[in-house]
Amino acid sequence: MSMIGEYLRVTAAELDRAIQDPDWALDLAETVQDAEEETEPAPAEARHFTTHKTWDLLRFLLARVEFPVDVIHGEEPFAEDEDWGYGPPKYLRPERVRQAAKALRAIGYTQLTGGVEPAELTHAEVYPLGWTDPGALEWGRPSYEGLTRFFEAAARADDAMLVWLD
Template sequence: MSTNGEYLRFTPGELARALEDPEWALDFASDVQDQEDEETAPAEARHFTTHQTWNLLGFLLKRLAFPVDIVFGEELIPEADDWGYEPPRYLTAYRVRLAADKLSRMTYGELIHGVDHKELAAAEVYSQIWDSPTSLEWARDLFIPLTEFFQAAASADHAMVIWLDRLPTARTIHHKS
């Protein structure tokens, strides 16, 4: 079982509906994930995953006092069930624009500057692979696409729903029983 960071772009109307009807939001997220090709470019995608790098990215961004919580989201969707580990959270379109702007001004080298892999191990950053200095390169291939995903969402004036999903082997959203 692994834990993946998941992101879904919502139009303002879709977000309003999600806040009123969290069950609809869960079905919508599941439908988008099922229909979207994993090869879709981040700038064109409605859904994006940081796979297991979510905690590393969160740790690194927190060190830099990043102004938006792009790993867990900021606002809880009221009355939503767990979509994995906990209920989903969202970022307003304004917060998505702020995050996109800040991400676009940052390189991955700046993000990891001064971080020692031993610091990650001591902080117990998921997924516990911090046995060498090169392990910090693990999230590089997802940082640029995540930035592109946020920039596209910001350009479209989209909000974003964010959640951590437990995945046994394939991409799924856990529906309530």
């Protein structure tokens, strides 16, 4: 079983309802995931986004630059229920989504990976391991660039974000 980073854009009203009714939020997340699995919208048009297994690589890289928002795990838990996967789901309010979008846009992936050696990832036990392959850091580029576009679209719409590991 893999650990996968998951995101769902929600309106402010949907965030309020998710906080009050986490089961409703889980149903919403599953409905949106199922619908978008078939249509595969671009990150800027999607309500759901996944970083797949790159979530821990991105966490490691963003921590190195002291990223101001926890875009990998979210910041505020809204459910204790383990039905979401690995640990409780969390959320980012619209103002934190805007801050994250601005910061993601300001840091390109090449800048983010500058000076990082694969051995450093192996030593830090960054999931999913296997960092000895040449070009292993490039594996995270599409996820980072997609995440950036996803957050930018959410910020333009003044959306909040649900975040979880599944």
